[in-house]
Amino acid sequence: xxxxxxxxxxxxxxxxxxxxxxxxxxxxxxxxxxxxxxxxxxxxxxxxxxxxxxxxxxxxxxxxxxxxxxxxxxxxxxxxxxxxxxxxxxxxxxxxxxxxxxxxxxxxxxxxxxxxxxxxxxxxxxxxxxxxxxxxxxxxx
Amino acid sequence: xxxxxxxxxxxxxxxxxxxxxxxxxxxxxxxxxxxxxxxxxxxxxxxxxxxxxxxxxxxxxxxxxxxxxxxxxxxxxxxxxxxxxxxxxxxxxxxxxxxxxxxxxxxxxxxxxxxxxxxxxxxxxxxxxxxxxxxxxxxxxxxxxxxxxxxxxxxxxxxxxxxxxxxxxxxxxxxxxxxxxxxxxxxxxxxxxxxxxxxxxxxxxx
Numbered sequence: 043x044x045x046x047x048x049x050x051x052x053x054x055x056x057x058x059x060x061x062x063x064x065x066x067x068x069x070x071x072x073x074x075x076x077x078x079x080x081x082x083x084x085x086x087x088x089x090x091x092x093x094x095x096x097x098x099x100x101x102x103x104x105x106x107x108x109x110x111x112x113x114x115x116x117x118x119x120x121x122x123x124x125x126x127x128x129x130x131x132x133x134x135x136x137x138x139x140x141x142x143x144x145x146x147x148x149x150x151x152x153x154x155x156x157x158x159x160x161x162x163x164x165x166x167x168x169x170x171x172x173x174x175x176x177x178x179x180x181x182x183x
Numbered sequence: 184x185x186x187x188x189x190x191x192x193x194x195x196x197x198x199x200x201x202x203x204x205x206x207x208x209x210x211x212x213x214x215x216x217x218x219x220x221x222x223x224x225x226x227x228x229x230x231x232x233x234x235x236x237x238x239x240x241x242x243x244x245x246x247x248x249x250x251x252x253x254x255x256x257x258x259x260x261x262x263x264x265x266x267x268x269x270x271x272x273x274x275x276x277x278x279x280x281x282x283x284x285x286x287x288x289x290x291x292x293x294x295x296x297x298x299x300x301x302x303x304x305x306x307x308x309x310x311x312x313x314x315x316x317x318x319x320x321x322x323x324x325x326x327x328x329x330x331x332x333x334x335x336x337x338x339x340x341x342x343x344x345x346x347x348x349x350x351x352x353x354x355x356x357x358x359x360x361x362x363x364x365x366x367x368x369x370x371x372x373x374x375x376x377x378x379x380x381x382x383x384x385x386x387x388x389x
Contacts, residue, residue, distance in 0.1 A: 072379040
């Protein structure tokens with residue numbers, strides 16, 4: 043029964059949360075939230091919780107970004123690299139998502155992603171995302 | 184005035200006579216206080232009035248919109264969005280990139296599945312322009328799953344959508360993920376946000 047109910051709750055959150063929250067944000071954050079809802083929330087859901095195991099939650103984003111090659115990986119994940127957004131908009135979206143969904147896990151001294159860094163990384167195709175992720179996690183142990 | 188019945192005596196005749204008298208007094212009283220013209224006049228007014236009810240402004244709103252005349256302002260819905268039109272029609276503004284069948288005319292609504300169908304949490308999100316305020320809104324096209332296809336209200340529109348090789352922006356993909364059954368029933372169209380003004384200024388690459 044529980045598994046039948048939670049999609050309804052998620053939908054309700056989607057419908058109410060997103061409209062109500064945007065009022066007191068900075069313009070950059072408002073645009074990032076809009077881009078997140080438009081390009082990411084369909085699968086990762088409005089609160090970033092995802093639908094494991096198919097769709098990973100975004101809580102671990104900041105931890106991944108702190109690992110060697112982790113920043114690069116976040117930009118090159120196919121749906122990120124191919125999102126129909128300019129480099130600056132994509133960098134703004136990723137920086138916002140890192141703050142929004144893994145605030146507690148943010149490493150000290152984290153350097154925000156720049157438009158140039160995003161532009162350089164997204165051009166290099168990530169052929170096997172799952173393998174790349176496994177290697178990054180293995181190297182960090 | 185005495186007829187043949189009046190010559191018969193007995194209790195039965197007495198009661199019948201009393202009814203006769205009462206009916207006679209009632210009709211005579213009615214005749215004294217009303218006229219045939221008055222009755223016909225009122226009957227005519229009722230008939231004309233009944234025929235005129237469908238012409239009252241209730242049904243005029245849609246006509247006025249089509250003619251470009253000033254329509255009464257639509258009321259904001261529970262989620263604060265002012266919208267107008269028929270949610271059971273494929274032409275409704277929220278369905279600008281919906282591919283499938285409309286849940287709103289299969290026993291559900293734009294935000295809820297018909298009874299017996301399960302909403303898929305995984306979906307794709309697009310934008311549609313609300314003609315009432317001319318703003319872009321984020322529309323989440325969640326599918327309702329676990330029941331056979333609802334053939335009543337098929338709708339296929341592709342404004343702003345991409346082909347299937349760009350699945351996260353395609354209405355042609357079956358979005359029954361994360362649910363018990365992959366059987367597709369219909370599609371909802373929930374508004375999950377509005378486009379901030381800044382979003383248009385730094386527009387997306389096409």
